[in-house]
Amino acid sequence: MHPLAWWAWALGVAVAVTRTADPWVSGLLVAATVTVVLARRQATPWGRAFTGYLGLAALVVVVRVAFHVLVGIKPPGPVLLDLPRVELPAWAVGVHLLGPVTLTGLLPALWEGLRLAALVLCFGAANALANPRRALRSLPSALHPLSSAVVVAVSVTPQLVRSAQEVRRAQRLRGDEPRGVRGLPALVVPVLTDALDRSLALAASMDSRGYARAVPGTSDARVGALLLGALVAAVLGTYGLLDGTTPTWLGAPVLAVGLAAAVAGGVLAGRRVRRTRYRPDRWGAAETVVAACGAAAALVVVVATTALGVPAGASGAGSPTGGWAAAGVALLAAAVAVLPALLTVDGGPQGPAGRALRPYGGPALREGAS
């Protein structure tokens, strides 16, 4: 499966989630996302990292509610927790420190937290289903140096962990194992010096294999000018959009011009780098289906909130907002979002161009032969 197909699906679900804070929508989309990940992830390191994202999402909800309890505006209503209000000096206007926590204030905070958690899970799902490095390789040539840098950075953490384990094991051989702060130099210094040596060796290796070779004779000036112009246009256009008093041509049109300039600059920059791809991932029918499911989920929610009048924000009542219309919309969006789990076939671990691989074992598989 082309990695960007999963990213497109995740993007669609994320757009659906951001359009409304309705708990039905957020909740059911979270359920759909988790179902798809559990059904389609493989026993790879990035696949196993999804539980971390679940923990992070739960943390997001807790922190959002805690913020509300601490400094949120608490409207009147049935009181859940009667905390004393702390008086603040006159200049801290608008901030309520503690104070009685009411249901009408807590619920919207909870739904907001749920929406943020859903966003985090969308990102986590995309990371768990698609090999991050192969996703980076699919980026256009102009971004190749950037993607290479990110790929190298992504591989640093597992290497550091492995290095630290080896150093720990070696330090035991010296006899004393100081724990805590005193043991830190003994662990950190070899790991960091090793990491530095490795990064230098990696850079030497990449350099001598021709990384970032520029085709001689292509000029740099046009690319620089285009990108600078795009940046200036982006700044002006954003200002124009946000400030209502500027003339209309200073808003969206300038932004569009800036975007066009950026794309042109990217294409020109890509021509300087002559790089081919070994067995690139193919975009086939399965990929289109997956991306379409995400887009359809987004479309359902967008249409429902704009055209059919389902409220976009969470209102303060204690019951599901918007009534059965919102629930119905949520169910439909979730059903569409979960389709990839049912429609795609689990072909096992994928290698270059989708060739099936042997299972990815954990620690070193030393299967004898030289």
Add this chain to the structure above:
Amino acid sequence: MIRFDGVGVTYADAPVPALRDVDLHVAEGELCLVVGPTGAGKSTLLQAASGLVPHFTGGTLTGRVTVDGRDTRTHAPRDLADVVGVVLQRPAAGFVTDTVEEELAYGMEQLGVPAATMRKRVEEVLDLLGLAALRARPLADLSGGEQQRVAIGAVLASHPRVLVLDEPTSALDPSAADDVLSALTRLVHDLGMTVLLAEHRLERVVQYADHVVLLDADGSARDGEPAHVLAASPVAPPIVELGRLAGWSPLPLSVRDARRLAPALRTRLADAADAQQRHDQGRRAVRAAGTARRADPTRHLPLLQGAAVEVRHGRTVAVRDVDVAVRPGEVVALMGRNGAGKSSLLWALHGAGQRSGGRVALSDGTDPARLAPHELRRHVALVPQEPQSLLYLPTVADECVAGDRQAGAPAGTTAGLLADLAGAVDPGSHPRDLSEGQRLALVLAVQLAAGPGVLLLDEPTRGFDYAAKARLARALSSHADAGGGVLLSSHDVEFVAECAHRVVVLADGDVVADGDAREVLVASPTFAPQVARILHPVELLTVAEVARALGRST
């Protein structure tokens, strides 16, 4: 193809130049070997040929280096990438991608080779280096030898005209090293590729060399025909030393050539053995003038004994039902191909590594795995494959002080041991700036400060030249003579021949052979040292033994 004109290299802040006035011409289609003691500047010479010096490492380069007509002053390493392929030491640190197949294709991708050509070349390289079974394997899961082969393959796939290799066989067992070197020789002869190669274990490579460059300790270079240069060289493989001892001229460089000149020497040795036997009538003379290597049988209570040891890593069984014992006064060598389980066995015997089954006992019956690290050091010490990971303080003197403290030994013990093992080492230098031999000596001194009986060493001689290996062999022999025991794992047949009393051969986690060093080493051609192969059927393992045998008859 490669031309050095008056080249000198001085690194930033270095008091002396690394290379001094080097004039060298390597013609196309030559396999050029760079030899010299540790620290002579071999890596610097190789990196200068690929443009990494000075573009990457910094420093000052005087003179001119030209590769295929391109001057390295104006061409950065990436501009030379289509002509020069480089594999440096520590190939694993140079991996850029996830899997073997992608790594092989990476260089070609950067050079813009069309996709169809890339696929064909990847398949060719997989076959050439025997990597076809590993093609989809993640790089982190490969053993050291496999990683080295993948690194060489990744560079070969771009079809450069010049290959620069820095110690390419250091992690490979003898048969894998032979495979790689013969593949390289085939490329040199069939495709006219030029290979510039630095190696410490000259016995593996000297028969393939067309041209030898000898670097002296002060950075100057002499080059010429291999036989001519090595005849006067301070670093020489056993075959050359044997040739010098026997007075052979011209100096043979391959076992076949040496065997043609050897009959006279063999007769002399046979006569010497007969004379010795007649002289020793009444005493048990052991084999043709070789000294008996069995340890004194009266002190045979083992210092460390493993019975039915089993080690599993996840689902794979690394060591399966192995019995091994280290007796006082004995140096035992573990040999076997890459991935046979030698490291796993050493760690399991030490007690710090995982052991899934079997029993390990010290001389008093306790299990080392149950002892606290502080207590365990007094009985068993392990020097791991990367001794660097034990050192974390900024100077050698600090390490010695910390070593004394951690071992509970009187001040100055570690420093004294270091002086015995490595001679004079500047106490203010950073451990990372020491040579390989000095670093290992420092770690060995730290571990020996607690006075352990058993020493376990995992591949101790990587990066060592012959002088450093001789010094280590002497140190291990004196430890054994003092009543201790040594168990080391090594690929280096010559080193094992020099210092081991017993050899245990492992394959796929099982013990395949366990016996007296002379019997095991002579029995199989893969593990036979050069001298044994030349003098077969006379069973002598090192040049020193030959000298002793000849000396006795006169």
